[in-house]
Amino acid sequence: MNAASLIQALRDRFPHAVQAAHSYRGDATVLIGRESLLEVARTLKEDPAFQMSFLMDLTAVDFSAYGKKRSPAFFAHSGVAVKPSPEIPDEEPWPGPPAPARFVVVCHLFSLPLKHRLRIEIPVEEADAEVDSLTSVWASANWLEREVWDMFGIRFHGHPNLKRILMYDEFVGHPLRKDYPVNKRQPLIGPIN
Amino acid sequence: MDPTQTPKSIPGEPETREMLLNVGPAHPSMHGIIRIIAKLDGEQVLDTDVEIGFLHRGFEKMAETVDYNGVMPYTDRLNYVSPLINNVGYCMAVEKLLGLSVPERCHYIRVIVSEISRITDHLTCVGAGAMELGAFSVFLYMIKAREFLWELVEMVTGARLTVSYCRVGGVKGDLPEGFEAQCRHALQETRKVLKEADALLTRNRIFVDRMSGTGKISAEDAISYGITGPFLRGSGVAYDVRKDCPYAVYDRFEFDVPVGTRGDNYDRYLVRMEEMEQSIRIVEQALRDIPPGPVLANPETGRPIPAAEMVDEGKMGRIAGIVDHRAVIDPTLEGAAKSQHGGIEAGEKRVFLPAKEDTYGNIEGLMQHFKLVMYGHGIRPPKGEVYFPVEGANGELGFYVVSDGTGSAYRVRVRPPCFAIMAALPKLLVGDMIADITPTFGSINMIGGELDR
Amino acid sequence: MSEAGFFTTRLDEAVGWARKFSIFQYPFVTACCGMEYMATACSHYDVDRFGAGLPRFSPRQADVLFVVGTISHKMAPVLKRIYDQMAEPKWVVAFGVCTCTGGFYDNYATVMGIDTIIPVDVYIPGCPPRPEYVLDGLMKLQVKIQEHGVSGARSAPESRPAELVR
Ligand code: SF4
Numbered sequence: 001m002n003a004a005s006l007i008q009a010l011r012d013r014f015p016h017a018v019q020a021a022h023s024y025r026g027d028a029t030v031l032i033g034r035e036s037l038l039e040v041a042r043t044l045k046e047d048p049a050f051q052m053s054f055l056m057d058l059t060a061v062d063f064s065a066y067g068k069k070r071s072p073a074f075f076a077h078s079g080v081a082v083k084p085s086p087e088i089p090d091e092e093p094w095p096g097p098p099a100p101a102r103f104v105v106v107c108h109l110f111s112l113p114l115k116h117r118l119r120i121e122i123p124v125e126e127a128d129a130e131v132d133s134l135t136s137v138w139a140s141a142n143w144l145e146r147e148v149w150d151m152f153g154i155r156f157h158g159h160p161n162l163k164r165i166l167m168y169d170e171f172v173g174h175p176l177r178k179d180y181p182v183n184k185r186q187p188l189i190g191p192i193n
Numbered sequence: 194m195d196p197t198q199t200p201k202s203i204p205g206e207p208e209t210r211e212m213l214l215n216v217g218p219a220h221p222s223m224h225g226i227i228r229i230i231a232k233l234d235g236e237q238v239l240d241t242d243v244e245i246g247f248l249h250r251g252f253e254k255m256a257e258t259v260d261y262n263g264v265m266p267y268t269d270r271l272n273y274v275s276p277l278i279n280n281v282g283y284c285m286a287v288e289k290l291l292g293l294s295v296p297e298r299c300h301y302i303r304v305i306v307s308e309i310s311r312i313t314d315h316l317t318c319v320g321a322g323a324m325e326l327g328a329f330s331v332f333l334y335m336i337k338a339r340e341f342l343w344e345l346v347e348m349v350t351g352a353r354l355t356v357s358y359c360r361v362g363g364v365k366g367d368l369p370e371g372f373e374a375q376c377r378h379a380l381q382e383t384r385k386v387l388k389e390a391d392a393l394l395t396r397n398r399i400f401v402d403r404m405s406g407t408g409k410i411s412a413e414d415a416i417s418y419g420i421t422g423p424f425l426r427g428s429g430v431a432y433d434v435r436k437d438c439p440y441a442v443y444d445r446f447e448f449d450v451p452v453g454t455r456g457d458n459y460d461r462y463l464v465r466m467e468e469m470e471q472s473i474r475i476v477e478q479a480l481r482d483i484p485p486g487p488v489l490a491n492p493e494t495g496r497p498i499p500a501a502e503m504v505d506e507g508k509m510g511r512i513a514g515i516v517d518h519r520a521v522i523d524p525t526l527e528g529a530a531k532s533q534h535g536g537i538e539a540g541e542k543r544v545f546l547p548a549k550e551d552t553y554g555n556i557e558g559l560m561q562h563f564k565l566v567m568y569g570h571g572i573r574p575p576k577g578e579v580y581f582p583v584e585g586a587n588g589e590l591g592f593y594v595v596s597d598g599t600g601s602a603y604r605v606r607v608r609p610p611c612f613a614i615m616a617a618l619p620k621l622l623v624g625d626m627i628a629d630i631t632p633t634f635g636s637i638n639m640i641g642g643e644l645d646r
Numbered sequence: 647m648s649e650a651g652f653f654t655t656r657l658d659e660a661v662g663w664a665r666k667f668s669i670f671q672y673p674f675v676t677a678c679c680g681m682e683y684m685a686t687a688c689s690h691y692d693v694d695r696f697g698a699g700l701p702r703f704s705p706r707q708a709d710v711l712f713v714v715g716t717i718s719h720k721m722a723p724v725l726k727r728i729y730d731q732m733a734e735p736k737w738v739v740a741f742g743v744c745t746c747t748g749g750f751y752d753n754y755a756t757v758m759g760i761d762t763i764i765p766v767d768v769y770i771p772g773c774p775p776r777p778e779y780v781l782d783g784l785m786k787l788q789v790k791i792q793e794h795g796v797s798g799a800r801s802a803p804e805s806r807p808a809e810l811v812r
Contacts (some may be wrong), residue, residue, distance in 0.1 A: 025289055055419055056419060189726055248676055317684075333688055
């Protein structure tokens, strides 16, 4: 299925769960409310129309600094114009980050039999940063969700072993959040430098 | 006995107790830093816990702080055995974001260097795996072959390992003169080594006994764990990004995707050996078909001119066709004497870094370079998000890039192929003997930089 | 010069000579530099010519600790422990710019130079250093070993200049 028909099929199936959709640069993307995540995920995996056998990637984006990065006004007009290549469909512009949620959990799915890809995005509020765990659907979600917890501090409801994976237990904070300074070190031994 | 059951002591028999064994993070048979905590019953592994993250270097955070071209050196160090594939993957993701297409010749060059990298990666993996089983000579042979290929890589990129060869919108330099001959020679040598290794390993009793039947995983499990690449193909699933979602010009080449049947270490070894052969095939086809770069020499005289002369010509206003001249740079900039770059870089001048000859040789090139590397200038893709997968040496290597329209990426995420395989490690090890940890771990080809980023 | 002094210096020289050609190294390989380390150790460049061909995979049997590759804060306690387990006399080689200064990974996860945790004798910068650099570093280390002497305490590694310590 191509991006447009994939999105349409998903909209037909889950008229309430799909909050928004776009296919920027040919990548089919749907925005899903977190209540219906598990249901949608199961269907995507098992339904013969989708057959998303792979959860390729699960990550998150912290949109709290989006659009706030200052680029020097002096240079505001240099840079690159966009000239989409004819090979890449560019009908739809990117709608921008799904405000007002701070985080977005992003899953990339791939169907081996049907060879299509889909990106699911789940907006997550900072105050209640918790999503249902996908470990019961795809085994690959296990470590990926641990990494998202480690790096962003988003909890996954129903995860069997949600603990830090890349950082050490003594580490305080979540380094990929935009408010974590890039070189704030918390050494286990040795000086802070 | 069901390995997942805790053994009960039978009356009259000596009591059985489980033992915890901690392997790593610095362990000689682990060519990487991870920690495996294995629960053992005698020699049998009942359960394992795997700890990673010892090489976490904050790639994703660093990528947010530098500009788009500045991420390139960091991508080199993700999978440091096949850095060129990472370069290609990242560049193609940013190009997709920009909606930029690169010239044909550039695609071919990218294919050639990716395949060479794939061979070096598989050579290292098979060699190191064999070494850990005691076949040290195979390792030496494989490193010998890798040395030939690295010399080739050095010839093209100027570095052996941390190459930073690709640029958004092209590659750093064209293939050097004499590349084709040397490449064919290196491939020939590699073939010889592969033959030798094949003779030493494939029917070697010790090797086969230790590899076959260990580290088994079924196709369903492998898919559920998100495993891709040679590891998945060893389990009999013919998924290869190069075939199924072809990028660059992979759809033009003839090559087979080898698959195993049993999903054990031995099958994965066979798959890797065959893949090297297929990669050699691809490189040979690419060398045959590669279109010439359009710009080669001074169209009038047909001779290369020294850069200084070119500058003088320019100063005197004789600029007709000057960008088509092939400038020869002063020997102090050794290695920079390459032809102009029309054939390998995108037409959009605001995207790619100019050739070094241009940067040093004329004011336009200098300004172009300057505009691209100055803080606040540089590439500014439109707002958006893309995911681009390429076939890495270990499986699908995906880059997910989010742009907020400024000069540096808002978020760069790598989908590391061996992360998924490592997550399945407990599953692979349970029920095997403790000595089987070594071949199984070897066949994963865990690369710390990619796993922990 | 007294008789004893003469003999001690001769003995020092002999022991130093013997030591510098029988380097038992412990490769603490973590990252990309390990690839170049492998290339150096294998037949093409062959560190065996310098008597350093035999890696010992137990710190207790090694005299030279090769720290090869980035050290993260998670790994730092492990490195320190391995260093402490080595018997005197011992030397440390920082292989690659990551171990020398932290390199371009100036972020929350990495140690900015292993000399903030353990003393270092020879720094081999480069990202990764070419095998030729490594051999050069190895020769520098041999000079240092030669000068070490039997009785003399190891020359204390210089601490970082104050302006480099943040
Ligand atoms: S110095 Fe460079 S090559 Fe060596 S470990 Fe650090 S990043 Fe990797």
